[in-house]
Amino acid sequence: MAPATFYKKLENRVKKTRDKVVPVEEAMSFAESGLTLMIGGFLAHGTPELLIDKLVEKGVRDLTVIANDTGMPDKGIGKLVGKGQVRSCYVSHIGTNPETGRLLNSGKLEVNLVPQGTLVERIRCGGSGLGGVLTPTGLGTGIAEGKEILVIDGKEYLLDKPLRAQIAFLKAHKADKAGNLQYRGTSANFNPVMALAADLVVAQVDEVVEVGEIDPNLLHTPGILVDMLVVGGGER
Amino acid sequence: MAPATFYKKLENRVKKTRDKVVPVEEAMSFAESGLTLMIGGFLAHGTPELLIDKLVEKGVRDLTVIANDTGMPDKGIGKLVGKGQVRSCYVSHIGTNPETGRLLNSGKLEVNLVPQGTLVERIRCGGSGLGGVLTPTGLGTGIAEGKEILVIDGKEYLLDKPLRAQIAFLKAHKADKAGNLQYRGTSANFNPVMALAADLVVAQVDEVVEVGEIDPNLLHTPGILVDMLVVGGGER
Amino acid sequence: MSTKDRIARRVALELHDGDVVNLGIGLPTLVSNYLPPGVEVILQSENGMLNMGQVVPEDQADPDITNAGAKFVSILPGGCFFDSTMSFCIIRGGHVDVTVLGALEVDQEGNLANWVIPGQMVPGMGGAMDLVTGAKKVIVATEHVNKNGKSKVLKRCSLPLTAQQKVNLIVTDLAVMEVTPQGLVVKELAPGVTPQALKEATEADLIMHEDVLVQALA
């Protein structure tokens, strides 16, 4: 049901194109229990901590989270996991968050482990109209079980399906008001590809500048992919 | 046979990692008749004109060219086509070069027309170990003939196979000596993806700077993908 | 005002403020000249740009900034350059709101043929197949009849297709027609065009209600 309410809200909203900066509450008004969320970051680096804190505050539950990992108990997605807000996740790693393993073993959290390179391509497929990824990764291992294997020119490939979300919560370094994003260092990771693959894309950024202030040759995520900008969260 | 000679030469060469700038002749010593080449550019913008001129000068023949298009008669890949050096090509468009159409009609040139978005993904698959692209583009049209159609979650997709080349000839704006590349404007187009998909990657650049002079956050092509840098050709 | 300009002007009314729009080469390019007041669109160029500006004379041009027809253009503030992989992730992924293309033939099922005339002209599809497949709304902008006076709006395309059942709206010099599950519905007639005249100029089956609007544009 939750997605239906979400889509109704999304349809009724006035799309902003010139100044996408919003109060964090406006972004959070779209977050509901039962949604599928993509959250950027790699072991809680390049993760939108402010947005996660607000999700914890709002107390939305039964979330499906698509992300590289489940962070640490006190950092990143770990904060949502610790509060029992996540029902299912698609991640490549849970080893840095013992709480995820505990919930998995007690049957309270469904964990779909996906090789990192396959995970990133599944998100890219979901965001770019492709039907799936054909990868050699995982052939002959347990993760191939139940999956279709295609033989192309004599070589085997696993078929893995696209992933999409209702909302993507991203973290970028700098944005212009039109939503064009720049990342720094290794904080890009899953953020750019997630910008393609959700119905609503919210980016937490350290800094927003006027349109035209960033060299259009040196942008990482085109502004048309980003719906809302939330500034701050920067205890950096 | 040509590829065999090429691979032998490639195996015997001393890989450069710290200063990849070479005289254009050194890059051209790898170009032989019968090879498959990728050439960057979009209607002869972002095309390595100097490298093409040298291919014309060397007179290598029976080339298979993978590129967005065949340029114009006097520009870009059109210069190779006009000299009859291309035997086969994989392109999305030949309309700006009447000579391509003429050679096609007289049976002297094999033209494989591929939708632009499919072409770029086939190159990406070839360069990143993926088995092929599953795209809705072309369904129900003539280009679907003879291709496998997969039904994934009730939707149809065409399976298109990876493309690779022996040499990729790229054009970039700026490079550092380690081969890291920056593009300008719309001149990037097919260049970045081709850097992944060839056994030898040669980039013609307007300018080379010392390692460390370009912000590592603002690079477009990682230096490890580029084998040789040729400076110049800049009548810009 | 030329026929092509009149078609382009009518297409422009379909665009909303903030839409991401890809305009094909030729007639569709003219659409950007006729945007209503208060409507700014973000032009996508498949060779790697968003917020594309106008064509720039060669002597004032930045040599690295061209449109998909190899003409020098400007980029507007808020714009962004990217490579062909990102460009087609945007196109095929449904991130383009509207694409406007010309047609050799278009039919009542929403099929479009605009990339090849076997034996005569083989320019290639370029990005057109991806655009028609991936854009949220596909508008065909074309003269209603070809140079030989034959209808370009058909029951069924005879030329090789660009995409199957993807066209949403057809805007010609004679009418505006919507592709629906029921068939091709005439929404508007150009000034001076009678229902009868439209039917005679059209090979396709048309669904025409009595209260069909006459285009407000003169």
Added chain:
Amino acid sequence: MSTKDRIARRVALELHDGDVVNLGIGLPTLVSNYLPPGVEVILQSENGMLNMGQVVPEDQADPDITNAGAKFVSILPGGCFFDSTMSFCIIRGGHVDVTVLGALEVDQEGNLANWVIPGQMVPGMGGAMDLVTGAKKVIVATEHVNKNGKSKVLKRCSLPLTAQQKVNLIVTDLAVMEVTPQGLVVKELAPGVTPQALKEATEADLIMHEDVLVQALA
């Protein structure tokens, strides 16, 4: 020098100047401390960096630059940052020359198990499956026996695999072994290790020639 350091030092001899190398977390990370003179490698970190430098103390760190173990690191001149799509195009596309990983189990067919112990430990595979599948050369660096004294070098892995038949070389504290179509060939013995002692410590079938080298490293 610890056992782990001795293994890492031996692995370092397998690397060539200019190689692009991905080092797994734990023991493999130590390899970069033992590169022979004249050998500089380009470290790839799957979270999005080439030319990764050393770990940096937290109070001197750039908060946006971390390695795949979430530790703060530096980037060396000539380095480059990129996102996860590019990182795995590089990894799966064969652009990484060597990857060095630890093992729970490794076997004589080149199978590796290092990501899960069912019922006990499920950390996930992270990027390991892609690295082992895509790298040109896969080196397993591990202690020869586990904490219970049981051989980690097996006839056939019993734990869930990370990848099938992808391992090229196994370096342990007892020996260097190459996976060949004929089987597991012992290339070197660690100083003080007799052929008999190696065989007793190893569950896998070993092919050992009479002239097997003793590792030059003390």
